[in-house]
Amino acid sequence: MQVPAPFDYERATSVDHAIGLLERLGSGSRLVAGGHSLLPMMKLRLANLEYLIDINDLHDELGYITVEPTRIRIGAMARHRELLESDDLAAHFPIVRDAERVIADPIVRNRGTLGGSLCQADPSEDLSAVCTTLAAECVIRSSSGERVVTMDEFHRGPYETAVADDEMLVEVRLPIRPGGSSAYEKVERRAGDWAVVSAGAAVWLDGGVISDARVGLAAVGPNTTGIAAVSQALRGQVPSEEAYASAGAIAAQSCRPTADGRGSVEYKRHLADELTRRALRRAVARATGEES
Amino acid sequence: MQVTMSVNGDEVTSEIEGRLLLVHYLRDHLGLTGTHWGCDTSNCGTCVVWLDDEPVKSCTVLAAMAGGHEVRTVEGLEKGTELDPVQQGFMNCHGLQCGFCTPGMMMTARALLDRNPDPTDGEIREAISGQICRCTGYATIVRSIHWAADHERAAAAAAASGALTGDEVVERVLEEADPSGGSETPQTVGAGSES
Numbered sequence: 001m002q003v004p005a006p007f008d009y010e011r012a013t014s015v016d017h018a019i020g021l022l023e024r025l026g027s028g029s030r031l032v033a034g035g036h037s038l039l040p041m042m043k044l045r046l047a048n049l050e051y052l053i054d055i056n057d058l059h060d061e062l063g064y065i066t067v068e069p070t071r072i073r074i075g076a077m078a079r080h081r082e083l084l085e086s087d088d089l090a091a092h093f094p095i096v097r098d099a100e101r102v103i104a105d106p107i108v109r110n111r112g113t114l115g116g117s118l119c120q121a122d123p124s125e126d127l128s129a130v131c132t133t134l135a136a137e138c139v140i141r142s143s144s145g146e147r148v149v150t151m152d153e154f155h156r157g158p159y160e161t162a163v164a165d166d167e168m169l170v171e172v173r174l175p176i177r178p179g180g181s182s183a184y185e186k187v188e189r190r191a192g193d194w195a196v197v198s199a200g201a202a203v204w205l206d207g208g209v210i211s212d213a214r215v216g217l218a219a220v221g222p223n224t225t226g227i228a229a230v231s232q233a234l235r236g237q238v239p240s241e242e243a244y245a246s247a248g249a250i251a252a253q254s255c256r257p258t259a260d261g262r263g264s265v266e267y268k269r270h271l272a273d274e275l276t277r278r279a280l281r282r283a284v285a286r287a288t289g290e291e292s
Numbered sequence: 293m294q295v296t297m298s299v300n301g302d303e304v305t306s307e308i309e310g311r312l313l314l315v316h317y318l319r320d321h322l323g324l325t326g327t328h329w330g331c332d333t334s335n336c337g338t339c340v341v342w343l344d345d346e347p348v349k350s351c352t353v354l355a356a357m358a359g360g361h362e363v364r365t366v367e368g369l370e371k372g373t374e375l376d377p378v379q380q381g382f383m384n385c386h387g388l389q390c391g392f393c394t395p396g397m398m399m400t401a402r403a404l405l406d407r408n409p410d411p412t413d414g415e416i417r418e419a420i421s422g423q424i425c426r427c428t429g430y431a432t433i434v435r436s437i438h439w440a441a442d443h444e445r446a447a448a449a450a451a452a453s454g455a456l457t458g459d460e461v462v463e464r465v466l467e468e469a470d471p472s473g474g475s476e477t478p479q480t481v482g483a484g485s486e487s
Contacts, residue, residue: 001316001332002332002333003311003312003313003316004311005311006309006310006311007310007311009293009310009354009356011356011359032354032357035352035353035354035357036349036352039313039352039353040334040352052310052354054354054356054357056357104334104422105337105421105422105423106347106400106418106421106422107337107347107348107400107422107423108352108422110347110348111348111349111352111353192335192421192422
């Protein structure tokens with residue numbers, strides 16, 4: 001039987017209350033949202049803390065998915081199932097539904113949250129790769145106000161984020177840019193597993209030419225990785241198998257996989273190449289209306 | 293700490309440690325051992341219960357997190373003395389061998405049918421994809437859930453038509469909902485009016 005080490009449980013009733021608790025209880029405290037990453041780590045004693053602050057009652061305050069003209073704002077407590085089922089998200093960012101379909105399983109998706117996924121900062125985590133691909137902005141709040149950071153700034157390393165002990169991730173913003181679409185491709189050992197490798201792609205077309213593209217990879221480096229060289233290589237290109245192949249080659253060279261039970265370095269580089277091609281191909285097909 | 297929640301409609305209050313997991317609370321404190329405890333890592337799904345009408349893996353939820361909320365376990369699935377159609381389906385279609393995964397499977401199936409009364413094979417398999425049966429596979433489990441869906445739709449139709457009432461409806465429904473037509477499902481046992 002695996003149980004966490006003893007801790008004191010607190011329940012927050014509002015974002016301000018949660019931040020107040022974090023300030024009062026200090027670095028020995030942690031927020032728990034869905035708990036599907038943190039609780040297993042506590043059972044394994046990889047995470048030990050004095051106070052656990054339950055923020056599930058904040059779903060009403062932070063469970064929104066709001067479409068604005070230039071962005072979609074998503075509350076940190078939006079659960080995986082809500083992201084999967086959101087037609088607004090699927091219409092603007094089909095990559096989100098692609099990814100949510102392969103995150104854990106439906107029952108885990110009932111509990112897990114966007115904010116929890118990002119704050120876990122696992123290098124294999126799918127939504128982090130999605131947010132990296134989409135150049136998401138993360139809104140972090142403390143008692144002195146809010147600050148907004150990019151995904152590159154947000155993830156400092158494996159299991160480490162820009163959120164300080166007395167701060168809280170409250171919102172993720174996905175910028176809407178016309179003429180684009182997106183897709184997510186993942187290879188896993190079995191249904192619902194962490195990625196062996198996964199690749200997200202977002203492309204924007206203008207007059208039949210790629211005006212911009214972004215590729216984000218998971219599980220092949222210390223963080224989910226946005227590869228700037230792919231963007232540079234694709235800008236100005238006509239979508240083609242050759243263009244996807246060159247992007248795939250760059251992705252394979254740029255990533256930093258390690259060998260583990262999920263595969264060798266060589267195999268993971270191969271996947272980074274192939275999945276980048278597939279994600280780009282699908283994103284372009286969607287942008288041109290050839291695939292929904 | 294003191295925690296109060298509703299379990300199968302009854303309010304319960306207990307003094308617990310903050311670190312106590314919901315699955316252990318249900319089993320060890322309340323004696324509701326229908327909820328099983330398997331892999332302990334949110335994979336096998338044998339600990340599935342409902343928290344506010346949604347299936348969750350209770351080995352990854354703290355009992356304290358359920359405080360103030362409604363929990364439903366397999367013990368709360370039957371209605372009075374009548375089995376839930378999902379339970380009847382698992383009996384009729386041989387949806388279980390050892391039975392270890394069965395309570396969780398049934399809780400997930402019930403939630404699926406409440407949202408989607410006419411699921412496809414694919415939708416059923418997706419719904420139970422976070423739950424593991426190591427006895428034989430999923431064919432009879434999928435068939436059991438179909439049985440329950442067919443049964444409930446037939447019952448609803450019969451009741452809506454007003455042609456039959458009471459025991460007649462039940463009798464007719466059980467006959468009509470014979471699991472997917474007899475000869476195609478030779479493994480089926482106890483089907484039809486015998487149940």
